[in-house]
Amino acid sequence: MNADLENMLVAGFETAFNAWMSADPDALMRLNPLVGRIINMYVRDMDLTLTLVPTDSGMHVLRAYQDKPDTQISATLATFFTLASKPSRRKTLLASGQLRIRGNLLVAARFSRWLAGHQADWEALLAGLIGDIAAHAVHGRSSQWSEWVGTTIKALEQDLVEYLQEESRQLPVDWEVEDWLSKVDTLRHDADRLQARMKRLLSRVELS
Amino acid sequence: MSIDSPDKTHFGYQQVPREEKVRRVGDVFDSVSNSYDVMNDLMSLGIHRLWKRQTIELSGVRRGHTVLDLAGGTGDLSARFSPLVGDEGQVILADINASMLTCGRDRLLDEGVAGNIDYVQVNAEKLSFPDNTFDCITMAFGLRNVTDQAAALASMYRVLKPGGRLLVLEFSKVQNPLLGKLYDIYSFSCLPVMGKLVAGDSDSYRYLAESIRMHPDQETLKKMMTDVGFINADYLNFNAGVTALHRGYKA
Numbered sequence: 001m002n003a004d005l006e007n008m009l010v011a012g013f014e015t016a017f018n019a020w021m022s023a024d025p026d027a028l029m030r031l032n033p034l035v036g037r038i039i040n041m042y043v044r045d046m047d048l049t050l051t052l053v054p055t056d057s058g059m060h061v062l063r064a065y066q067d068k069p070d071t072q073i074s075a076t077l078a079t080f081f082t083l084a085s086k087p088s089r090r091k092t093l094l095a096s097g098q099l100r101i102r103g104n105l106l107v108a109a110r111f112s113r114w115l116a117g118h119q120a121d122w123e124a125l126l127a128g129l130i131g132d133i134a135a136h137a138v139h140g141r142s143s144q145w146s147e148w149v150g151t152t153i154k155a156l157e158q159d160l161v162e163y164l165q166e167e168s169r170q171l172p173v174d175w176e177v178e179d180w181l182s183k184v185d186t187l188r189h190d191a192d193r194l195q196a197r198m199k200r201l202l203s204r205v206e207l208s
Numbered sequence: 209m210s211i212d213s214p215d216k217t218h219f220g221y222q223q224v225p226r227e228e229k230v231r232r233v234g235d236v237f238d239s240v241s242n243s244y245d246v247m248n249d250l251m252s253l254g255i256h257r258l259w260k261r262q263t264i265e266l267s268g269v270r271r272g273h274t275v276l277d278l279a280g281g282t283g284d285l286s287a288r289f290s291p292l293v294g295d296e297g298q299v300i301l302a303d304i305n306a307s308m309l310t311c312g313r314d315r316l317l318d319e320g321v322a323g324n325i326d327y328v329q330v331n332a333e334k335l336s337f338p339d340n341t342f343d344c345i346t347m348a349f350g351l352r353n354v355t356d357q358a359a360a361l362a363s364m365y366r367v368l369k370p371g372g373r374l375l376v377l378e379f380s381k382v383q384n385p386l387l388g389k390l391y392d393i394y395s396f397s398c399l400p401v402m403g404k405l406v407a408g409d410s411d412s413y414r415y416l417a418e419s420i421r422m423h424p425d426q427e428t429l430k431k432m433m434t435d436v437g438f439i440n441a442d443y444l445n446f447n448a449g450v451t452a453l454h455r456g457y458k459a
Binding site for chain 1: 257258261262264265268270271288290291295319320321
C-alpha cells in the first residue's frame with residue numbers, strides 16, 4: 001500500500017478510535033493502567049502492524065515502533081472484530097490459534113478487559129450535539145428500534161431452526177444428533193475391544 | 209534560495225541586517241502565537257498533522273530516549289513524543305520565542321501531557337546543552353526562520369549523541385511546475401487574506417509565503433546537512449515537495 005495512503009488511513013483509524021472511546025465517559029479513566037505501555041496489533045490477513053500508545057488524553061496510533069512492544073496481539077481482521085464485539089470468546093480464539101499473544105500477557109489481558117468494558121453513552125454524546133431533549137428522544141427511538149431488530153432476528157432464527165428440524169426434516173434435532181454420537185462412541189469402543197481381543201488371541205497362537 | 213552577505217540576510221524578500229531579522233521573526237510569532245494552531249489547520253487543510261505523523265514514524269524514538277523538539281511551538285510533536293519515551297525518557301520542547309513556548313506549555317498541560325517534558329527558551333544557533341545529549345532532534349517548520357541556518361545545523365550536530373538522528377520538516381520546493389504555479393497563487397493571494405481574517409495580521413502570512421520561497425530547496429538543505437557532518441542524509445517529499453522531511457545521522 002502507498003505510504004501516504006497508509007499514513008492517512010492510520011490517522012483516520014486513530015480519530016475514529018478516539019471518537020469511539022469518547023462515547024464512554026469512563027474509558028479514559030479505565031485506560032490509565034495501560035498508560036506507558038506499548039501494544040502492537042498485527043492484522044495477519046492485511047499484513048498490517050499498528051502500534052497503540054495509550055495516553056492520558058486518548059490513544060495514539062502509529063504504523064511503526066522501532067523497539068519491542070510490551071505485548072503483541074496477532075489475529076485476522078475478522079478475529080479482531082469478534083474479540084471487540086464478543087470478548088467472552090477470547091479463550092476459544094486463543095485455544096484455536098486464531099488469536100496469538102506474545103510478550104507481557106498481563107498487558108494483553110488488561111487491554112482485552114478495557115475493550116470489553118467499553119460502555120458507550122451515546123445519549124450523552126448526542127446531547128452535546130443536538131441538546132438533551134432531542135438526544136433523549138432519538139436515543140429512546142433507536143433503543144426501541146434495536147431491541148425490535150434483536151427480537152425479530154432471534155424469532156426468525158428460532159422459526160428457521162424449527163422449520164428445518166421439525167417440518168422439512170432436513171436437519172436432525174439435538175437429541176437425534178446426541179443419540180447418533182452416542183452410538184458412534186459405542187461402536188468405536190466395541191471396535192477397540194475387538195481389536196484388543198484379536199491381538200491377544202494372535203499372540204497366544206504365535207506362542208503355541 | 210537565500211543569498212546572504214556577512215552583514216545582511218533575508219527577511220522574506222527583503223534584505224535586512226542580521227539582528228533585525230531575529231527581532232522581526234520574533235514579532236511575527238508574537239503576533240500569530242494565539243491563532244497558530246487554527247491557522248495551521250486552515251492553511252494546510254489539516255494536512256500538516258499527517259506530515260507531523262510521518263515525522264514521528266520516521267524518528268525511531270522509543271522508550272528511554274531523550275528528544276529535543278526544536279522550534280517546537282505549540283507542542284504538536286512533543287505531545288506525541290512524550291508517551292513514546294515514557295517515564296524513563298525526556299522530551300525538551302524548545303523555542304526561541306517566549307510567546308510560542310508559553311502557548312505550547314499551556315496547551316500540553318491542559319491536555320495532561322506532563323512529567324517527562326521540560327520547556328526551554330533557546331536559540332537554535334547556540335544550543336545551551338552539553339555535547340552528545342540527544343537521541344533525536346526534530347525541527348518542524350522552524351529552520352527557515354533561523355538567521356544562520358548552517359550554525360543551527362552545526363549546533364544540532366554537536367548536541368546529538370553519536371548515532372542520533374536529526375529530522376527537519378520544512379516547506380520546500382514544489383517539484384511539479386503546474387502545481388508550483390497554483391501553490392504560488394494560493395500562497396500570495398489566499399494566505400495573507402486568511403491571516404487577516406483569522407489572525408488579524410496579513411503581513412505575517414505574507415512573510416510566511418516569502419520565507420518559504422527563500423528557503424533552501426531539498427538538495428541544498430541536504431548538502432548543508434552533510435557539510436556540517438551529518439551522514440546518510442536523505443529527504444522525503446510530501447505532497448509533491450510542498451514540504452520535505454530531511455533526515456541525517458551523527459557519525
